[in-house]
Each structure stands twice: as C-alpha cells, then as structure tokens.
Amino acid sequence: MSSKIPQEKLASQLSSVGYIPDRDLSIALWMMEKLSRPLLLEGDAGVGKTEVAKALALSNNTKLIRLQCYEGLDQNAALYEWNYQRQLLAIKAREGDDAAIVEEQIFSEKYLLERPLLAALRQVISPVLLIDEIDRADEEFEAFLLELLSEFQITIPELGTIVATTVPKVILTSNGTRELSDALRRRCLYHYVNLPDVDREARIIISRIPHIDTALALQIANMVNLVRKEDLKRTPGVAETLDWASTLAGLDISNLRDEPELIYETLLCLIKTSEDKSRISREVSDRLLGLVA
Amino acid sequence: MQAAQRSDRTLGESVRQTLMRFVQTLRDNDFIIGFPEVRDALELIAGSNSHQSTSLRIALRSLFCCCYSDWEKFDDIFDAFWLNKGMKSVVRVANPSEKYSSSLNTTFLNADYSKKGVTADHVHRSNDDSSSFEEGQSKREGASRVEILTQTDFRHLTNAEDLNAANELAERLAKRMRYRLCRRMRNRHKGKKLDIRRTIHNSVSKGGDPFDLARRQRRIKPLRLVMLLDMSGSMSLYSATFLRFMHGVLSNFNEAEAFGFHTRLFHLSAALRERDPQRAVERMTLIAQGAGGGTRIGQSLSVFNHMHAKRVIHSRTCVMIVSDGYDTGPAIELGAEMAALRRRCRRIVWLNPMMGWSEYAPEAAGMKAAMPFIDLFAPAHNIASLQALEPYLEKV
Numbered sequence: 001m002s003s004k005i006p007q008e009k010l011a012s013q014l015s016s017v018g019y020i021p022d023r024d025l026s027i028a029l030w031m032m033e034k035l036s037r038p039l040l041l042e043g044d045a046g047v048g049k050t051e052v053a054k055a056l057a058l059s060n061n062t063k064l065i066r067l068q069c070y071e072g073l074d075q076n077a078a079l080y081e082w083n084y085q086r087q088l089l090a091i092k093a094r095e096g097d098d099a100a101i102v103e104e105q106i107f108s109e110k111y112l113l114e115r116p117l118l119a120a121l122r123q124v125i126s127p128v129l130l131i132d133e134i135d136r137a138d139e140e141f142e143a144f145l146l147e148l149l150s151e152f153q154i155t156i157p158e159l160g161t162i163v164a165t166t167v168p169k170v171i172l173t174s175n176g177t178r179e180l181s182d183a184l185r186r187r188c189l190y191h192y193v194n195l196p197d198v199d200r201e202a203r204i205i206i207s208r209i210p211h212i213d214t215a216l217a218l219q220i221a222n223m224v225n226l227v228r229k230e231d232l233k234r235t236p237g238v239a240e241t242l243d244w245a246s247t248l249a250g251l252d253i254s255n256l257r258d259e260p261e262l263i264y265e266t267l268l269c270l271i272k273t274s275e276d277k278s279r280i281s282r283e284v285s286d287r288l289l290g291l292v293a
Numbered sequence: 294m295q296a297a298q299r300s301d302r303t304l305g306e307s308v309r310q311t312l313m314r315f316v317q318t319l320r321d322n323d324f325i326i327g328f329p330e331v332r333d334a335l336e337l338i339a340g341s342n343s344h345q346s347t348s349l350r351i352a353l354r355s356l357f358c359c360c361y362s363d364w365e366k367f368d369d370i371f372d373a374f375w376l377n378k379g380m381k382s383v384v385r386v387a388n389p390s391e392k393y394s395s396s397l398n399t400t401f402l403n404a405d406y407s408k409k410g411v412t413a414d415h416v417h418r419s420n421d422d423s424s425s426f427e428e429g430q431s432k433r434e435g436a437s438r439v440e441i442l443t444q445t446d447f448r449h450l451t452n453a454e455d456l457n458a459a460n461e462l463a464e465r466l467a468k469r470m471r472y473r474l475c476r477r478m479r480n481r482h483k484g485k486k487l488d489i490r491r492t493i494h495n496s497v498s499k500g501g502d503p504f505d506l507a508r509r510q511r512r513i514k515p516l517r518l519v520m521l522l523d524m525s526g527s528m529s530l531y532s533a534t535f536l537r538f539m540h541g542v543l544s545n546f547n548e549a550e551a552f553g554f555h556t557r558l559f560h561l562s563a564a565l566r567e568r569d570p571q572r573a574v575e576r577m578t579l580i581a582q583g584a585g586g587g588t589r590i591g592q593s594l595s596v597f598n599h600m601h602a603k604r605v606i607h608s609r610t611c612v613m614i615v616s617d618g619y620d621t622g623p624a625i626e627l628g629a630e631m632a633a634l635r636r637r638c639r640r641i642v643w644l645n646p647m648m649g650w651s652e653y654a655p656e657a658a659g660m661k662a663a664m665p666f667i668d669l670f671a672p673a674h675n676i677a678s679l680q681a682l683e684p685y686l687e688k689v
Contacts, residue, residue, distance in 0.1 A: 007348070027348055028355040034340075035333050035356075042361060076490070084493040088501045106497075176604050185359035186325045192364045 006030055010059075019048070019055030020196070020203045028191040029056065038149050038170035040134075040185065043193030046237015049173040052193075053130035056169065063127040065168070067116040069137035075144065080118045080156060083111045107158040117148060118162070126166035134184075135174040142184055150187060196238065198225050204238060205245045212249050219256045219292050220245050223263075226288045227270055232279065236270040244269035260286050308338065315374050316357075322370060323563075325359050464541030516686060517548040519605050519638075521597065523616035525555040525588035531646045531674070535615050536577070538679065540565050550605045553580065554593035560601070588619060590659055591626030598633050611640040611686060615673060617647045620659030628662035635666040642669045642682065649674025 011026040021029070029052075032039040041049040057064035067078055087106040094102050114122070120129040134142065148154060152164040172188060174180060196204060201221040206212060224241045247266050253259055264285040271277050312334060316326050334356055341349050350371055358364045491507035499505075520539050524532045532553075539551045543565050551561040559580055567573035606612070612634060620627055635641060643663065647653050649672040655664060664670070669685055672678045 023348075024351050024355075027351045031337070031352055031355055035336070037333070039355075081490075082494065082497075084490065084497060087497055088493065091497070091501060178607070179604060180360075182325050182359065186327055186330070189355040190358040190360070190364065191355055192361055 013059040014055050015207065017055050017058040018207050019051055019059075020200055020207060021052070022194075022196070022200060025052070025191060025193070028189055032169060032171075032189055035189070036167050038172055038188045040172045040174065040180075040188035040190050041193055042174050042176060042190070044195070044235065044237070045175055046235075046239055047193045047195050048238045049193055050130065050132060051238075053128050053171040053173075056171070057128040060128070060169075062125050063123060064130060065116050065120045065123075065127050066130045066132060068132045069134050069141070071136060071138060073137045073141055077115060078117050078141070079115050079154060081113045081115065082107070082158075083113050087111050109159070112156075112159070118154065120168045120170075121152065121154065121162060121164040123166060123168070127168050129168040129170045131170065131172045133175055134172045135176060135178040135180060139181065142181055146181075146184055146187065149184075195228065195235070198222055201225070201238065201241060205242065208242055209246050209249055212245065213254060216248070216254060216256070217245065220248065222292045223256060223288060224270065226291055227267075227280065230280065230284070230288075232271075232276045234272050234276060236272075240270045240272075256292060257289060260289055263289060309335065312338065318370060318374055319357055319367075322366060324357055324363055326357055330356055464537050515547045515609070517550070517605075517607060517610045518542055518546060518613060518686070519550045519610055520552065520613045520615065521558075521593075522551070522553045522561070523555070523588060523590070523614075524553045525619075527588070527617050527619050528615075528646070531615075535673075536561075536565075550601075552597060552601070554588070554590070556587055556589050556592075558593040558596040558600075587621045588616070589622040590616060590618070590620040590663075591622040591624075591628075591630055594627065594630035594634060598630055598637075602634065602637055606638050608639065610638045611642060612638045613642045613644060615644045615646075617645055618643075618655065618657045618660030618663065620657070622659075624658040624662040627659045628666075631663045631666040640668045641666060642671065642685070643667045644671055644673035644678075644682075646672070646674045648672035649678065 007023075007026050007030045010030050011021055011023070014021050014026070014029075028039055031037070041052060043049055053066075054064060090106050090111070091102060094105075116129070120127055131145070134145075137145075149170060152167055153161055155161045195201075198218070198221045201224065202214075202218045205217040205220060206214060209217075220241065224236060224244070228235050244266060247269055248256075251262065251266070253262065256263055264282050267280060267285060268277070271280055312331070316331055316334075320326055334353060337352050337356070338349065341352075350368075353371070354364065354367045358367055486509055488507040488509040491509075492503050492505070495505040495507055496503045520535075520542065522528075522532060522535050522539065539561065542549050543551055543562060549562075551565055553559055553561045561580065564573060564576035564580060567576060631641070645655070645660075648655075648670070655661065655670070669682075671682065
C-alpha cells in the first residue's frame with residue numbers, strides 16, 4: 001500500500017477549493033482520515049486554522065458543522081436539548097390522556113432539538129466537525145468532549161445511546177488562551193500551523209483573488225512578509241493579506257513600487273492597532289517597499 | 294485491537310522493539326504517549342514504504358506531539374534516534390532490558406547533565422545543599438517558635454533547621470491561603486438571574502407550573518496567581534524560601550503558575566510540580582545554574598509578555614513579582630514591559646524583600662520605572678509579611 005498518492009490527491013483537492021496546504025498539513029489531514037482521530041490545530045491568530053476545516057468540507061463535498069466555543073458553553077448548547085415549550089403544549093393538549101403514553105410521546109425524537117455535536121453524529125455522509133477555539137470553553141466541557149471524541153456516541157437518558165452513523169472528521173482549533181488538558185491533547189493528532197512562506201502566500205493570493213497578476217501577488221506576499229518581520233504587536237495574518245491584495249487589485253495597481261503613497265495609505269488593511277500604526281511610518285513603509293524585488 | 298493484531302503480523306519483532314524504544318525516549322523527554330498512539334504508529338509504519346522516511350517523520354510527529362514544545366523538540370529527537378545524529382547531546386536511549394523506573398532516572402540524569410556538562414559528583418553535592426526543597430525533612434516546631442520565625446528576616450536564618458522551618462511555614466501559609474481564596478467558587482446556586490429555559494424544563498414534571506425556579510449566576514473564576522521570582526545573586530538569601538512558598542501555592546491552588554528569572558526567564562511550574570522529590574531537586578539544580586548572577590528584569594518580562602502571558606493570564610489573575618528591583622538592563626525597557634503587563638492582568642503585586650530593611654527607599658532606576666504600574670508594593674522579608682498579603686488577594 002502506498003501512502004504517497006492519497007496525500008497528494010488531498011493536497012490538490014484542497015488547492016482546487018482555494019486552500020493551499022503545506023506538505024505537513026496534508027499528511028496530518030490524511031492521517032486524520034486514516035486513523036479516525038481528531039486533529040488539533042494550533043497557531044497564531046490569522047494563520048488560517050478555521051479555513052482548513054472549511055476547505056476540507058468543501059473539497060469532500062460534505063457538510064461543515066461548526067461549534068464555536070465560549071466561556072460557559074454547556075451540554076444544552078453543544079449537544080442536545082428538549083424542546084420544552086412544545087413538550088408543555090403537548091401535555092396541555094393531551095390532558096386527560098394516559099400519562100404513560102403522553103410521556104412516551106413527549107420524549108421522542110420529535111421533541112429533541114439537535115445541537116452541533118449531536119447533528120455531527122447523525123449525518124448520513126461523514127461531515128467535518130469544527131470545534132473552534134476549544135481553549136475558550138471551560139475545562140468541564142473539555143472533559144465531556146473527551147468521551148464523545150473517543151467513542152463517537154452519546155447517551156440521552158430518556159432516549160438511549162446514540163451511536164454515530166458515520167465518524168465525523170473532527171478538527172479542533174486553539175489559540176492558546178488557556179492550557180488544554182493533556183488527556184485531550186494526547187487523543188488528538190497535533191499540527192502547528194505556521195504563517196505561510198512568501199511562495200505559498202503568493203499562491204494563496206492567486207487562488208483566492210481572480211485575475212490578479214502573478215508578479216503583483218508575489219510583490220504583495222514579499223511586502224507582507226517584510227511587514228511581519230517588523231516588531232509589531234499584532235502580526236498580520238493571511239486574511240489581512242487577502243484584504244490588502246483585493247484592495248490593491250481593485251485600485252488597478254500593477255507594480256507596488258509605482259505608488260508608494262497609495263501603498264502606505266492602504267497598509268491599514270494589515271495594521272490593526274494604533275501602536276503598530278505609529279511604528280510603520282511613511283519612512284518605514286518606503287524602506288520596506290525598497291526591499292521588495 | 295484489530296489494528297494491533299494486523300500490524301503484529303506484518304511487522305517484524307525488531308521494528309516493534311525499536312519503535313517501543315523510540316516511544317520510551319520520547320516519554321523520557323516529557324511526551325505523553327499512551328497505548329492507542331503506539332498502536333496507531335505501528336499501523337502507520339506497516340502501511341508505509343521504506344523510502345518514505347520524511348513523510349513517516351511528519352506522520353509520527355503529528356501523532357506523538359501534544360503541544361508546541363513537543364513539536365519543536367520532535368525533529369531533534371527523531372534525528373538522534375533514527376539517524377544517529379548527535380544522539381548523546383539529546384538523550385541517552387534507555388536500555389530496554391532495564392526496569393522502567395530505574396531507566397527513567399538514569400536517562401533523566403545523563404540526558405540533562407551531559408547537556409550542561411555537569412559531573413555526577415556535582416549532583417550529589419548540590420543534592421545535599423538544597424535539601425531545603427525536600428519534603429518532610431524536619432519536624433514541626435512549637436507554636437511560640439513559629440511565632441518567632443514569622444517575624445525573623447529570612448536573612449538572619451542561618452542554621453539549616455530554622456531555614457527548613459521557615460520554608461515549611463511558607464508552604465503551610467500557601468495551603469491556608471488557597472482555602473480562603475478559593476471558597477468564593479461555592480454558593481453558586483443562589484443566583485440573581487432566573488434561568489428561564491431550566492425553569493420550564495423543571496416545570497415539565499409538574500405539568501407546566503413553574504414550581505422550582507432555576508437561577509443562574511456568572512461563575513466566578515478562581516483566583517489565579519502567577520509568580521515571578523527573581524533568582525539573581527542579590528536575592529539568593531530569599532529565593533529558597535520563596536521557592537518553597539511557590540511550591541506550596543502550586544500544589545494547593547487550583548490555578549497557579551510559577552516562573553523564575555535572572556538573566557533569562559524560565560518556567561518553573563513543571564519542575565515544582567514534580568512528585569518525585571529526587572527529580573524535583575535535580576530539575577531545580579539545573580534551573581538554578583544561572584542563578585546568583587546578574588538580573589535582567591526588563592528582558593525577562595518581555596519574554597514573559599510575548600511567550601507566556603496570553604496563556605497564563607486571565608481576567609482574575611494576580612501577577613506577583615518577587616524582586617529587589619536591581620536591574621542590569623535599561624530602566625526604560627522595564628517600564629515599557631510593566632506597562633504592557635499592567636494592561637493584561639487584574640493586579641500586580643511587587644514584593645520587595647529590601648523593604649523590610651530600615652531606611653530603604655525604592656531608588657534603584659528599575660524600581661522607579663516600575664513603580665507607576667504596581668498596585669501593591671509590599672515588603673516580603675519574613676513570613677508575617679507574606680501573611681499580610683492574604684486579605685489583599687481575597688479582593689482581587
């Protein structure tokens with residue numbers, strides 16, 4: 001059995017939907033499928049962690065089910081909940097009926113509200129489940145998730161155990177605002193997403209912004225790379241690069257060095273804090289522009 | 294289990310043994326690898342071609358790494374193990390025939406000491422010197438004696454017994470503080486807001502009458518204490534006691550982190566949480582190797598702000614800096630980093646042992662630069678001054 005071909009196939013599939021993965025990531029994604037393990041993506045904000053899941057769903061032509069984590073997220077919001085209002089209405093409407101029958105009816109599937117995790121287990125085609133920013137959820141939720149991710153089944157006391165019809169491809173992302181538990185980390189495959197190098201970033205720009213000139217894309221990637229090397233409080237991510245590239249494409253610029261003033265003015269696509277703005281002055285912008293080939 | 298059986302058939306015994314040794318090496322380097330991971334690794338190796346060593350490396354890295362520090366270490370260990378490059382400098386591979394516990398210890402010793410070039414002889418000596426870190430070495434003292442100790446400046450504790458007693462006291466104090474500071478988590482059921490969804494849920498069993506009212510309240514996060522301890526030469530008389538205090542805090546608080554710094558910053562939590570006292574002492578001696586030299590507070594804080602602050606600081610965090618404020622770096626840098634830290638955390642407490650001395654005024658340039666950003670500037674030269682902090686921390 002050769003493992004080389006499926007990885008390259010995966011990489012080209014992702015490229016065709018606008019995500020250019022590096023080799024390490026495509027191997028990690030291939031392993032995720034092969035071993036049916038969740039994949040934990042870490043990396044700075046803006047390196048495209050969430051995009052991976054979106055692109056994977058798009059290229060596989062499956063559903064993307066997203067669970068955005070936040071502080072205080074509980075089972076009711078993540079897994080399932082009974083539709084209490086409907087249950088109460090049903091009780092009132094059937095007053096006088098046999099209690100046992102009413103009870104059986106109001107705890108049936110009809111009154112169950114699906115939340116992302118339950119939805120992910122009940123898909124016919126294996127979906128991509130994105131658990132975004134898991135570090136924002138509480139530790140208790142993390143522990144609960146652990147069980148779900150290893151068994152792919154959940155138990156609803158009134159209904160019984162629901163086993164996944166298809167094993168979803170689970171991608172977790174973390175920004176490192178909190179240390180994740182070792183148990184969760186061990187259970188996941190791990191990949192650290194770096195900012196793309198100039199070459200890959202240029203390819204990303206070309207694939208995302210239609211009709212952009214290749215030379216211009218390379219110049220933009222170069223310039224962004226230089227800006228990142230400055231001592232900034234918030235390093236611009238790929239999304240910012242794309243914003244800037246589409247701004248420049250919209251302004252019909254073909255060579256960055258022709259329009260130093262416009263470049264300086266549009267740089268605020270990349271710079272997001274006032275401290276950074278004062279750090280990238282017109283002089284710095286011109287100096288960096290001089291370094292762009 | 295099926296996978297394991299399959300790989301058993303396809304893989305030779307030697308490959309499995311080598312992989313187990315590799316896993317053992319990784320574990321010795323603080324990787325967390327369980328049985329399912331080994332099983333999956335065997336399956337991967339069985340399914341790959343022999344010429345694909347790079348993609349196998351990437352695959353194993355994804356499988357075995359748990360966090361960024363693992364991710365950074367992995368390539369070196371992989372090279373050392375499989376490609377025989379600079380093996381000794383990374384780690385000594387444990388002999389598989391040895392028992393797990395004994396091989397773990399020797400690996401640890403050899404690995405880290407060969408890196409630092411310290412002889413085994415030195416290990417034993419430092420072991421005796423720093424016996425104050427070890428638990429359960431000394432007997433409890435009587436109450437009146439304790440009282441005296443709480444008032445004595447750490448500088449004047451010269452004999453080992455007194456020092457030990459002071460250290461124990463620091464640890465006990467940490468334990469008691471936890472009890473007071475964490476009890477705020479309780480009585481959550483008396484919330485102010487009504488939880489409508491839950492109330493309706495409860496009322497289903499009563500036929501729709503909202504009899505049981507469910508309430509909710511924002512959960513109060515437990516206080517997190519992040520401690521930064523100056524371990525430079527000028528602090529050497531105090532750092533041992535504070536280390537013991539930190540140890541007490543780390544093992545008793547739900548959330549606490551400890552860092553040390555002199556000319557650079559290092560994360561102490563893992564070393565202090567070490568259960569095996571022998572290993573803990575060894576780790577500490579390794580860390581202490583730059584201690585007793587100069588201090589670069591500004592630079593250390595900068596590293597803290599960039600590398601750790603995002604992860605260890607949340608909204609109810611108190612940062613406790615224990616230092617005398619003598620900085621060999623520029624004062625402007627310290628000021629700027631203190632300002633950055635101030636924006637992140639709830640409170641900054643600066644404990645300065647020198648303040649306990651009579652006629653002390655914070656005149657060091659670094660101390661002056663840091664002053665505007667400090668919420669509480671307090672002495673910390675004896676146990677009583679540590680005790681005095683408790684009511685303050687309670688309000689954070």
